[in-house]
Amino acid sequence: IPELRPANATPFQFPTRCPVCESVLHRDEGDAIVRCDNAACPAQVRGRLIHWGSRGAMDIDGLGEAIVDQLVERGLATNIADLYDLTWEPISTLDRMAEKSARNLVTAIEKSKQRPLSALIFGLGIRNVGATTARSLAELFRSVETLMAATEDDLVAVTDIGPTVARSIVDYFGVPENRELVARLAAHGLLTEEAAPAEPNPSASTPFAGKTVVLTGALTQYSRDDAGEIIRRLGGKVTGSVSKNTDVVIVGADAGSKRTKAEQLGVEIWDEARFLREIDGAT
Template identity: 50%
Template sequence: LKTNPRSRRCASLDEVIAYCRALEAERDRLEYEADGVVVKVDDLEQQRRLGATSHHPRWAIAYKFAARQATTRVRAIQVKVGKTGALTPVALLEPVELAGVTISRASLHNEDEVRKKDIRVGDTVVVERAGDVIPYVVRMLPERRPPDSKPFQMPKRCPVCGAAAFRPEGEAITRCTNAACPAQLKERLLHYGSRRAMDIEHLGEATVEQLVDRGLVRDFADLYRLDVETVAGLERQAEKSAQNLVDAIRASKDRGLARLLFALGIRYAGEHVARLLAAHYGSMDRLAKAGGEELAEIHGIGPRIAESVHLFFGQEANLGAIRRLRGAGVRMTEEAAAEAGPKTLAGKSFVLTGALDRMTRDEARGAIVRLGGRVTSSVSKKTDYVVVGREPGSKADDARRLGVTLLEEPAFLALIGKGA
């Protein structure tokens, strides 16, 4: 395999740090854009023992270069409405070039952040791209502030629908209180159709804007009632592109429970939590009946997430949205969990580590759930089995330390009825 000629093997931590700093000093002379150096353990056995989390390997870490900065002026502060009603102040900037990209806006996050940095319209500010990606306002330059500037005030009402804005005690986020706010609906639809959710290709911002503004879509289920003729009537939508969108919407009906849960935008329930819930319950009906204490007992689901999920399913508006999606033909189960058959693994908890030869990780997870078991992401005393494949990570070591039963692939296949 071809490797970067600048790669180097270092013998000590001091040597690693010196190398990273030297490369950072050469950053502007590199033949390509770079935002840092990845430092890896150069030993396959140690990599195996260190393993990985659900997000990254433990045997590698990124050293990030200091972000490039530029100065520009704040033209206005606009308040954006998110999918959960969060009101986010956004600085509209005079366009400035930064690391090869033109920056014209940057999130100010929340009211407290704006007050802390005292950002005002007309201020000259220092901006950078966090991780060389996300525009970020670092600070304002007080010596260049206009004499007539005024402190930013968070609006008392939603800038889109006019409903009252409310900031819950102990939280930094102010929210629009109108669940039917069109701005919230647009953001929810964009999230619902995003690649990691229901993966509806061609459902972009301009299309969603028109669908909501024309009253064609009022909730997720309305997407599934769209036809080619209706979509083709939108601006910049020819018959072919309209057909592509309608086909993509129809294809999304079979994405499964985990993606659907993530797509619904339940507060605090990201992709990982959605997968845990789908694997544990297998169907929307079973999950909807779960109590807060029961949810909190699932490994990886904390009290805050459990309460949020329980509250979501306790609201009639959300249950109605789910009923309408079901009526539109959207699958409410994980594929494996939907199959009938004996639940020989009911109540058993599994963790998977390493690569299997006879099936993929997803297939193994599906087989466990189909038989009534559940799959968690980390080993604890409550784990019944750790399935060990090729090149297992640290989860195998955790299992040995805790006395949890290890199953190699042949034993696992026999347990799920797929042995030779």
């Protein structure tokens, strides 16, 4: 608000170079932030590795920030595929990592190869692709190869995917290095195809049968991912945004704008207690 600015205020100057790697920063039209596009930037590598190992992605126990920092600093991992080349011996030389801890981390990395396709897509860190969108992509396209071949028109046909997200996906797979990364992950044995979907409970009496559901806010008894799996198992469909096609919005703490939109559209709203009662009665 101009009239509230101090008389001595000066215009903010956006940085022009990355403070870590000194690469020229990029700012998309309309964006409020600037980005470093250097894939080899240590800060970018660090962020991608941490995201890849996070619970919503590959869920690699023991791959915390301190370990990632050392892997990057020592050149042991320059991208996420490098994790699958690691053996316990070099890991055991890291600070606070004895042989047992190093072996446990290698085991956790190996275990991550069995994570579903949706987790892999989310873990790639494609801009604007969250966990819910990644699950929708996995369910529709069924393999990374098919997803990589998708056009923007193919993508906008997916529920919850608009032109901006579609462009992000096409741009990501349009980079040869990203396609090579996916090929390396496949060569390491990660799941790049979606398993056959589990048969949902066919009973029409289940509370979610044929319904489109949105989860918002923090639940106390389940993570949103786990709650979503329960809903899908009971015949429902989980999406990430509220629309006139939404049947139920389940709200936890700090639900925010999705609850407001549900109220505006007259969509049925359940609190967590109602959700727990419904699933208790159906299982």
